[in-house]
Amino acid sequence: MNIRLRWLRDKLNALNIQGMIVSNPLSIKYLTNIDAEGELLITRKENVFITDGRYIEEVNTSLTIDDGVVVYDRRNMMKEDYENYFIFCETVGFEEGYVTFEKYKYMKQLYRVNDLVETEHIIEKQRVIKDDDEIKNIKKACELTDKCFSHIIRYIKKGMTEKQIANEIERYFKQNGADGLAFDTIVASGENSSKPHSSVTNRRIMPGDVILLDFGCKYNGYCSDMTRTVFMNKVPERVKQVYDLVLRNQENFIKEVKENANIKTLTKMIENDFRIYEYDLIHALGHGVGMEVHELPFLSSKKDNMLKENMVIAVEPGIYIPGKFGVRIEDTILVTKNGCIKLNNSEKNYIIIS
Amino acid sequence: MNIRLRWLRDKLNALNIQGMIVSNPLSIKYLTNIDAEGELLITRKENVFITDGRYIEEVNTSLTIDDGVVVYDRRNMMKEDYENYFIFCETVGFEEGYVTFEKYKYMKQLYRVNDLVETEHIIEKQRVIKDDDEIKNIKKACELTDKCFSHIIRYIKKGMTEKQIANEIERYFKQNGADGLAFDTIVASGENSSKPHSSVTNRRIMPGDVILLDFGCKYNGYCSDMTRTVFMNKVPERVKQVYDLVLRNQENFIKEVKENANIKTLTKMIENDFRIYEYDLIHALGHGVGMEVHELPFLSSKKDNMLKENMVIAVEPGIYIPGKFGVRIEDTILVTKNGCIKLNNSEKNYIIIS
Numbered sequence: 001m002n003i004r005l006r007w008l009r010d011k012l013n014a015l016n017i018q019g020m021i022v023s024n025p026l027s028i029k030y031l032t033n034i035d036a037e038g039e040l041l042i043t044r045k046e047n048v049f050i051t052d053g054r055y056i057e058e059v060n061t062s063l064t065i066d067d068g069v070v071v072y073d074r075r076n077m078m079k080e081d082y083e084n085y086f087i088f089c090e091t092v093g094f095e096e097g098y099v100t101f102e103k104y105k106y107m108k109q110l111y112r113v114n115d116l117v118e119t120e121h122i123i124e125k126q127r128v129i130k131d132d133d134e135i136k137n138i139k140k141a142c143e144l145t146d147k148c149f150s151h152i153i154r155y156i157k158k159g160m161t162e163k164q165i166a167n168e169i170e171r172y173f174k175q176n177g178a179d180g181l182a183f184d185t186i187v188a189s190g191e192n193s194s195k196p197h198s199s200v201t202n203r204r205i206m207p208g209d210v211i212l213l214d215f216g217c218k219y220n221g222y223c224s225d226m227t228r229t230v231f232m233n234k235v236p237e238r239v240k241q242v243y244d245l246v247l248r249n250q251e252n253f254i255k256e257v258k259e260n261a262n263i264k265t266l267t268k269m270i271e272n273d274f275r276i277y278e279y280d281l282i283h284a285l286g287h288g289v290g291m292e293v294h295e296l297p298f299l300s301s302k303k304d305n306m307l308k309e310n311m312v313i314a315v316e317p318g319i320y321i322p323g324k325f326g327v328r329i330e331d332t333i334l335v336t337k338n339g340c341i342k343l344n345n346s347e348k349n350y351i352i353i354s
Numbered sequence: 355m356n357i358r359l360r361w362l363r364d365k366l367n368a369l370n371i372q373g374m375i376v377s378n379p380l381s382i383k384y385l386t387n388i389d390a391e392g393e394l395l396i397t398r399k400e401n402v403f404i405t406d407g408r409y410i411e412e413v414n415t416s417l418t419i420d421d422g423v424v425v426y427d428r429r430n431m432m433k434e435d436y437e438n439y440f441i442f443c444e445t446v447g448f449e450e451g452y453v454t455f456e457k458y459k460y461m462k463q464l465y466r467v468n469d470l471v472e473t474e475h476i477i478e479k480q481r482v483i484k485d486d487d488e489i490k491n492i493k494k495a496c497e498l499t500d501k502c503f504s505h506i507i508r509y510i511k512k513g514m515t516e517k518q519i520a521n522e523i524e525r526y527f528k529q530n531g532a533d534g535l536a537f538d539t540i541v542a543s544g545e546n547s548s549k550p551h552s553s554v555t556n557r558r559i560m561p562g563d564v565i566l567l568d569f570g571c572k573y574n575g576y577c578s579d580m581t582r583t584v585f586m587n588k589v590p591e592r593v594k595q596v597y598d599l600v601l602r603n604q605e606n607f608i609k610e611v612k613e614n615a616n617i618k619t620l621t622k623m624i625e626n627d628f629r630i631y632e633y634d635l636i637h638a639l640g641h642g643v644g645m646e647v648h649e650l651p652f653l654s655s656k657k658d659n660m661l662k663e664n665m666v667i668a669v670e671p672g673i674y675i676p677g678k679f680g681v682r683i684e685d686t687i688l689v690t691k692n693g694c695i696k697l698n699n700s701e702k703n704y705i706i707i708s
Contacts, residue, residue, distance in 0.1 A: 035553070053636030054550040057676050075636075096455040101448075102472070104455045118456070167528055174521055196408040199389075282407030282429075322411050 001068035004031045004126075005047055011122055012042065018089035019043050020119065021107055024098040026291050027123040029221070032069050034059055043085045046070050050077070083112045093119035121296070128288055128296045129310045134222060135334060138289060138312050141178065141217050141224035142332050142343035148172045149346045152213065153230060156353050159204050162187040166200045169215050178217035182224060182293040186214035193229070193326040196283055196318060207233040210325045211353070216293060216332075223293040225314040226344045227330035230351040242279070242319050243327050247348055249273055250317050250329045253285070257333060257340040259309045267301040270317055279319045286315040289332050311335040312343070355422035358385045358480075359401055365476055366396065372443035373397050374473065375461055378452040380645050381477040383575070386423050388413055397439045400424050404431070437466045447473035475650070482642055482650045483664045488576060489688060492643060492666050495532070495578035496686050496697035498571050502526045503700045506567065507584060510707050513558050516541040520554045523569050532571035536578060536647040540568035547583070547680040550637055550672060561587040564679045565707075570647060570686075577647040579668040580698045581684035584705040596633070596673050597681050601702055603627055604671050604683045607639070611687060611694040613663045621655040624671055633673045640669040643686050665689040666697070 001009075008031060012020055022028055022040040028049070029035055036059050038051030047069045051059055056073050063069055072081075086092050094107065096118040108116050130138065148169055155168055166185040173181060188198035189205050193212040205211065214227040229243065249270045256266050267285045274281055286299035289312045297305050299313060307313070313335065318328030331344040355363075362385060366374055376382055376394040382403070383389055390413050392405030401423045405413055410427050417423055426435075440446050448461065450472040462470050484492065505526055510519055520539040527535060542552035543559050547566040559565065563586040570578040583597065603624045610620050621639045628635055640653035643666045651659050653667060661667070667689065672682030685698040 036551075053634075058549050058552070094455075096459075099455055101450040101453055101455050101458045105450075163528075167525075171521075171525070174517075195412050197390075198412070280407075 001047065002032070002066050005042075005068060007126065008042060008123070011126075012093060015093075015119075015122075017091050017093045017117060017119070019086045020093040021111065021116075022095065022123070023103070024095050024123070027095065027098075030123065030127060030291065032067050033062060034069070035062065040069070041085050044088060048072060048085065050074055082110050086111055086113050089113070091115040091117045093117055093122075095119060095121075095123070097121055097124070124296050127290055129308060130290060130312055130334075131310075134290060135310070135312070137220040137222035138224065138332070138334075139343050141182070141219035141222055142226070144173060144176055144178055144217050144219060145215065145224040145226045146344055146346050147176065148215070148217070149213070149226065149228060153351060153353055156205060156211065156230075156232075158207060158232060161202045161204050162189055162192070162200045163202055165205075165211075165213075166215075169213075173217040178219055179221065180218055182216035182218050186212065186227075188212040188214075188326070189232075191323055191325065194320045194322050194324055196320055196326065196328070205232055208236055210236070210239055210327065212326055212328055214328065214330065221291055223289050223291070224344070225289050225293050225316075225330060225332050226346065227316055227318075227328045228346060228348070228351065229327045229329060230353055232353055235350050235352060236325075239325055239327065241277070242321070242325075243350070245274065245277055245279070246317050246319055246327045246329050250315055250331070251348075253315050253317070254331065254333060254340060254342070257307060257313075257315075257335055259307060259335060259337045261307045263297065263299050263305045263307060264301050264303060267299055271301055274317075274319065281317060282320060283318065285317055286313055286330070288312060289314050307335045309335055309337050355401070356386070356420055359396075359422060361480065362396060362477070365480075366447060369447075369473075369476075371445050371447045371471060371473070373440045374447040375465065375470075376449065376477070377457070378449050378477070381449065381452075384477065384481060384645065386421050387416060388423070389416065394423070395439050398442060402426060402439065404428055436464050440465055440467050443467070445469040445471045447471055447476075449473060449475075449477070451475055451478070478650050481644055483662060484644060484666055484688075485664075488644060489664070489666070491574040491576035492578065492686070492688075493697050495536070495571050495573035495576055496580070498527060498530055498532055498573060499569065499578040499580045500698055500700045501530065502569070502571070503567070503580065503582060507705060507707055510559060510565065510584075510586075512561060512586060515556045515558050516543055516546070516554045517556055519559075519565075519567075520569075523567075527571040532573055533575065534572055536570035536572050540566065540581075542566040542568075542680070543586075545677055545679065548674045548676050548678055550674055550680065550682070559586055562590055564590070564593055564681065566680060566682055568682065568684065575645055577643050577645070578698070579643050579647050579670075579684060579686050580700065581670055581672075581682045582700060582702070582705065583681045583683060584707055586707055589704050589706060590679075593679055593681065595631070596675070596679075597704070599628065599631055599633070600671050600673055600681045600683050604669055604685070605702075607669050607671070608685065608687060608694060608696070611661060611667075611669075611689055613661060613689065613691045615661045617651065617653050617659045617661060618655050618657060621653055625655055628671075628673065635671060636674065637672065639671055640667055640684070642666060643668050661689045663689055663691050 036055035316330030390409035670684030674680035
């Protein structure tokens with residue numbers, strides 16, 4: 001059995017849970033490398049993946065003996081087969097953060113489980129600490145993102161639309177080895193930058209524009225996430241103060257990152273500094289990055305969590321002046337014992353495009 | 355209040371439900387045109403959208419007076435505000451097919467609702483019947499898909515990879531007015547076509563290849579979905595029988611479509627004809643198409659549903675010979691009183707690329 005499945009079995013054992021239904025495709029991929037619709041059952045006897053006709057061939061070719069997973073085709077299964085999997089289990093875990101209420105009721109009945117219990121994101125929590133291969137993939141995704149940024153600041157010209165720029169970012173990623181985008185690219189120019197989650201529009205870039213670029217790619221299933229705020233022709237005076245404040249705080253936070261640093265304290269530090277200048281941090285400060293672009297840990301002043309070695313996090317403070325402009329600066333970094341390693345290395349001082 | 359919100363209120367009234375928490379972003383978009391994270395509450399007094407700092411500006415500019423929706427910013431809300439929304443409601447509905455088990459428990463506590471009840475997909479069921487604007491958008495998406503197909507069969511050349519072809523489909527859609535893809539494009543060549551949900555690989559197109567193209571775009575938020583199976587240089591003899599069988603059945607099905615036609619009976623007809631030649635229909639025959647590329651109604655021989663005027667459905671029979679090849683043919687059609695209107699009109703006889 002592979003190391004991650006073994007870990008899960010040990011963990012369930014410790015929690016006195018006798019079986020588990022794993023439903024989230026990311027959890028299934030993490031545990032088995034299977035990339036298909038279906039359900040993974042951790043039963044007393046074996047690890048079972050139940051899928052349907054569309055995926056059987058694919059799944060059978062992607063599994064290795066080492067995984068220790070038996071594959072079943074739904075078409076050949078009877079009502080009793082489902083009922084037998086957990087027959088001697090007192091409690092069976094499920095993923096309450098993924099499974100809908102409807103599905104929960106369905107599973108309870110299908111597998112005849114009396115005590116289907118919440119597992120409090122055990123798999124997501126395990127994913128927080130990255131192994132060497134995962135770090136390698138995220139690093140590669142971040143390198144591609146830096147390269148894409150170098151390319152895109154030379155590509156942007158006055159009169160281009162936000163959409164054109166977003167399309168070029170996507171084209172660049174795909175042609176340079178990425179699986180695809182990690183999330184929908186944000187290109188927010190001028191007053192659009194004041195909306196933290198602006199969608200990409202047909203607005204054309206004009207002189208004096210702030211251009212907020214929030215983008216990332218996937219490499220081997222792992223994400224990158226970076227934001228830069230750049231300027232067309234010149235840096236407007238009124239933006240400078242805000243830009244400097246955001247940048248100083250982003251860098252101060254990164255300086256403090258290391259194993260056992262307290263997320264709440266560090267985030268409060270930024271909130272307080274913003275408040276001195278009468279600005280608010282209106283979104284979370286950041287998040288973990290891995291198979292998902294937003295995953296645990298969430299960086300906010302509401303949760304009292306510690307950073308741990310080999311977490312990968314994105315740090316993205318921003319300030320938004322409604323109807324006018326916004327500034328956000330974001331890097332993806334790897335937490336180490338005594339500090340951190342920046343996985344993005346693009347310039348953060350004023351970048352003026354002409 | 356807009357017509358869709360009024361419909362929902364009447365419907366809830368008829369079900370003796372006094373309020374509802376609408377969580378699915380598609381439901382929220384359908385009911386209010388709001389395209390942002392947040393929750394829509396149908397309370398006794400008013401319709402409320404609760405969102406956070408990131409979206410306030412956007413939401414306020416997209417709503418009209420006619421919508422009758424009041425927007426609140428989570429940051430300014432207290433515990434008591436949440437508890438007051440449903441204070442005089444005996445039962446409050448929620449979307450059990452969207453809300454996770456974890457979120458269900460959280461909402462129950464946050465809004466202090468004793469009886470949070472399932473609403474059995476009322477909004478999705480309403481979305482099944484399309485209005486004129488929706489039909490116009492889907493039609494436009496289908497026209498773009500036909501045009502993209504004409505383009506792509508001239509574009510494909512021997513030696514190209516599946517990825518190149520998929521990227522070109524995406525580029526074409528985006529440059530010709532689509533919002534983006536309706537789903538991840540499938541380009542499955544040679545033996546890859548035998549996996550109904552093959553991902554796109556770096557396999558290169560070779561003479562004699564079957565090339566299965568399953569693709570669609572979004573236009574104004576509405577989807578198209580089409581599949582064609584084409585041939586590189588020649589149609590292999592062993593594929594012809596399968597192709598003809600799939601095509602004949604797809605066309606026979608479409609001929610029988612009209613208001614009140616029985617989905618189960620029509621699907622059984624195809625399954626039976628396939629079985630005569632010892633093939634199985636290993637996936638659903640089709641599905642509704644609208645804001646989602648897969649939505650209600652699902653076409654299968656297991657459900658005894660009737661087709662209704664102004665449903666839009668995709669019909670996609672397929673046969674797959676493991677490790678060898680697969681054939682699938684799919685069109686998106688509009689159900690009418692006495693028949694149907696094909697929204698895709700690309701050629702379905704053998705298409706040979708050279």
